[in-house]
Amino acid sequence: MKFYISATGIKKLTISSSTAVTSGGGGVGLPVGMKGKGSPPGRRRISHRTLLLPAVLVLGLLLSLLFFRITFIMLESAAFCSFPIGCLEWRIFDGSDSTLLREELMRALLEATSDGDNGVGGIESSTSLPSSFNDLVKDMSSNGQDIKAFAFKTKAMIMKMEQLVESARQHESISWHLASHGVPKGIHCLSLKLAEDYAENAAARSRLPSPQYVSRLTDTSFHHVVLLTDNVLAASVVVSSTIKSSSIPERLVFHIVTDKKTYTAMHAWFAVNSINLAVLEVRGLHQYDWSHEVNIGIKEMIEIHRLICSHKLDSMKRGNNANGNDHEKDLQHLRPSCTSLLNHLRIYIPELFPDLNKIVFLDDDTVVQHDLSSLWELDLNGKVVGAAFDSGCGDDYCPGRKYKDYFNFTSPIISSKLDYYRCGWLYGMNVFDLQAWRKTSITATYHHWLKLSLNSGFDLWNPGSLPPSLIAFEGHVHRIDPSWHIAGLGYRSIMNVTESVLEDVAVVHFSGPAKPWLEIGNPEIRSLWSRHVNMSNKFIRKCGIMG
Numbered sequence: 001m002k003f004y005i006s007a008t009g010i011k012k013l014t015i016s017s018s019t020a021v022t023s024g025g026g027g028v029g030l031p032v033g034m035k036g037k038g039s040p041p042g043r044r045r046i047s048h049r050t051l052l053l054p055a056v057l058v059l060g061l062l063l064s065l066l067f068f069r070i071t072f073i074m075l076e077s078a079a080f081c082s083f084p085i086g087c088l089e090w091r092i093f094d095g096s097d098s099t100l101l102r103e104e105l106m107r108a109l110l111e112a113t114s115d116g117d118n119g120v121g122g123i124e125s126s127t128s129l130p131s132s133f134n135d136l137v138k139d140m141s142s143n144g145q146d147i148k149a150f151a152f153k154t155k156a157m158i159m160k161m162e163q164l165v166e167s168a169r170q171h172e173s174i175s176w177h178l179a180s181h182g183v184p185k186g187i188h189c190l191s192l193k194l195a196e197d198y199a200e201n202a203a204a205r206s207r208l209p210s211p212q213y214v215s216r217l218t219d220t221s222f223h224h225v226v227l228l229t230d231n232v233l234a235a236s237v238v239v240s241s242t243i244k245s246s247s248i249p250e251r252l253v254f255h256i257v258t259d260k261k262t263y264t265a266m267h268a269w270f271a272v273n274s275i276n277l278a279v280l281e282v283r284g285l286h287q288y289d290w291s292h293e294v295n296i297g298i299k300e301m302i303e304i305h306r307l308i309c310s311h312k313l314d315s316m317k318r319g320n321n322a323n324g325n326d327h328e329k330d331l332q333h334l335r336p337s338c339t340s341l342l343n344h345l346r347i348y349i350p351e352l353f354p355d356l357n358k359i360v361f362l363d364d365d366t367v368v369q370h371d372l373s374s375l376w377e378l379d380l381n382g383k384v385v386g387a388a389f390d391s392g393c394g395d396d397y398c399p400g401r402k403y404k405d406y407f408n409f410t411s412p413i414i415s416s417k418l419d420y421y422r423c424g425w426l427y428g429m430n431v432f433d434l435q436a437w438r439k440t441s442i443t444a445t446y447h448h449w450l451k452l453s454l455n456s457g458f459d460l461w462n463p464g465s466l467p468p469s470l471i472a473f474e475g476h477v478h479r480i481d482p483s484w485h486i487a488g489l490g491y492r493s494i495m496n497v498t499e500s501v502l503e504d505v506a507v508v509h510f511s512g513p514a515k516p517w518l519e520i521g522n523p524e525i526r527s528l529w530s531r532h533v534n535m536s537n538k539f540i541r542k543c544g545i546m547g
Contacts, residue, residue: 011235108151129157159448176492179520180513181336187517189231189543194232197272197539202299204268211281218355222253222279226349228342230262233517233545237532239270242368242528243278244532245506251373252278255359257352259342260286263532273537294351297447302341304450305465307339311458338463346427346465347446347472350434353539357435362507363428365490366513367529370506375431375484383478384429384440390422390484401426406467408459413452417471425477427466429485429507436476446472489525490514502528 034249087407090269130136140150198204209217216222225242229235235256243249254275258266261285290298313334337343345352346361352527353359360375362368380386390401403422407414449468453460461467490512502508508528514521516529534540 017056103452105147105151108147111148111151113155129153129160142326152333176474176520177513179332180515180518182518184517184545186518186543186545187231189358190539190545191232191262191265193539193543197334198264198268201268201272204271206271208267208271208281209279216253216279217255217281219253220355220357223248223251223373224253224255224353224359225358226255226257226353226359226361227260227364228345230258230259230266230340230342231364231517232262232265234364234515235266236269236273236534237277237516237529238362238364238366238368239275239278239280240534241532242362243275243368246278246373248373250277254278254280255353256280256282257345258282258284260284273534284346288352290351294348297443298341298348301344301347301447301450302339304454305344305463306339308453308458308461309334313464334463337465344465347443347469349432350437350443353434357433359432359434361428361430361432361512363509365510366428367506367508367510367516367532368506369503369528372506378431378480380431380433380436380478382436384433384437384442384476385425385473386478386482387425388429388482389425389428390482403470405462406462406464406470411456411460413456414460424466424470425479426485426487426509427469428487428509428511442472442476442478455547485509487511489528490516490521 005072094343120450130139130153136153139153194204223261227235227238229238237256239254239256242254243252246252256266256270263286267282270282316334349359349361358376360372375386378386401424402420403409403418403424404420406424407418409415409418409420446468449460449471453468483504484506486507487509488511489497489508502525510516510521510525510529516526530546533545
């Protein structure tokens with residue numbers, strides 16, 4: 001019996017009812033006679049076309065999945081890779097994408113570094129730079145930029161932020177500098193109150209010193225202290241601290257020289273607030289009767305110092321910085337003392353006190369902590385001035401006080417005369433042998449160098465009284481122990497100063513902009529000064545002066 005079955009796409013099959021044939025001696029086999037047309041008899045064979053459709057379907061599915069994966073990788077890498085094909089190779093074949101991505105980022109950063117400002121200006125001008133890291137991430141993600149763009153934009157951001165920081169630093173320096181110039185309201189009030197008291201109170205006009213002590217003013221056996229100042233409060237601290245620290249205060253004689261404007265207030269303070277044991281005089285510059293030659297010399301000196309300060313200020317306005325000093329250091333050279341007559345008058349101490357032999361000179365921003373009596377017995381070995389130098393050695397020795405910090409060594413006049421790395425001595429607490437000074441030409445040398453500065457365009461040194469003094473006193477300085485004097489407490493950065501050093505030193509000196517009567521200095525260091533302010537005085541309390 002035979003059946004014939006035919007269907008579209010299928011060969012004609014003939015099924016016979018003859019006995020089935022088993023293979024291998026067992027099991028059920030195909031019936032004998034089941035065969036396809038054209039097929040060998042006795043065997044079943046399926047055509048290769050029957051497998052083509054499933055294979056195509058599977059391959060299509062795999063290719064679709066691969067396409068979506070590649071697309072995802074390309075989109076994911078676009079914001080981070082300069083070459084997406086390279087990223088694709090890393091992600092699919094290598095698997096070490098973090099290392100290669102880091103190398104790509106490093107190449108982009110190095111390219112941005114070596115490119116200088118090229119490209120950065122375009123970024124700054126064409127688009128507004130992100131103001132924060134989060135804004136940068138958002139910008140890079142939304143715009144799909146590559147690593148190179150990321151590196152240049154990051155560089156532009158950092159450069160802009162550095163400019164803002166530098167601008168803020170300069171503005172802060174200027175504000176701090178201006179604060180150091182101001183006269184506190186309390187000190188101004190004190191001067192007015194004392195001047196008023198001088199006019200109304202006979203005791204405030206009493207003679208200084210009392211007639212029985214006048215002879216001590218020229219007696220060379222006493223310990224004479226000279227102070228040139230127009231600051232009443234500062235003078236009171238210097239006098240008070242010196243007396244408190246002295247083992248023999250009855251041998252002290254203070255000579256305070258001030259200007260005409262401050263004379264009445266200064267006199268009233270010390271007339272009403274008498275000092276125990278010691279003797280004190282207050283003299284105004286208007287009370288001196290100098291020779292015509294001295295008067296002319298002083299006027300020339302002040303005028304040249306004023307021109308040096310003006311030249312420095314003009315140079316700063318033009319943005320010139322020939323000596324390589326930073327902005328803050330330039331500002332420090334333009335302190336009020338730059339043009340102060342009393343500050344520069346120290347070069348005329350022999351003329352101010354023609355009857356004295358040896359004196360101790362103190363600046364008005366000093367505080368005496370230990371007995372100074374032995375200074376008047378100090379042998380200067382024929383030198384004119386005894387001065388301390390910064391203690392220490394090595395590269396950090398006397399930081400900020402080497403000759404290179406005072407003078408312009410690009411000038412042949414300076415470079416041929418001075419040593420670049422030499423340390424300058426400290427002004428502000430000095431022993432002067434006036435007898436030895438009068439035998440020298442120190443004051444004449446000082447004036448000679450001022451005129452050289454005038455003729456050289458004021459570029460020989462930075463403004464101040466110390467640079468020309470360093471030259472004028474060359475060969476006349478006797479080094480004293482650094483424990484006598486520590487300076488620089490008026491600067492914001494105080495190098496290598498410990499609490500024990502401050503306690504052991506005889507005189508602490510607030511040289512620098514942050515004077516102790518201002519509120520811009522270090523409170524802990526200011527306390528060394530404020531403890532000597534007479535807070536019980538009625539004028540101190542009325543003017544609201546805080547120690």
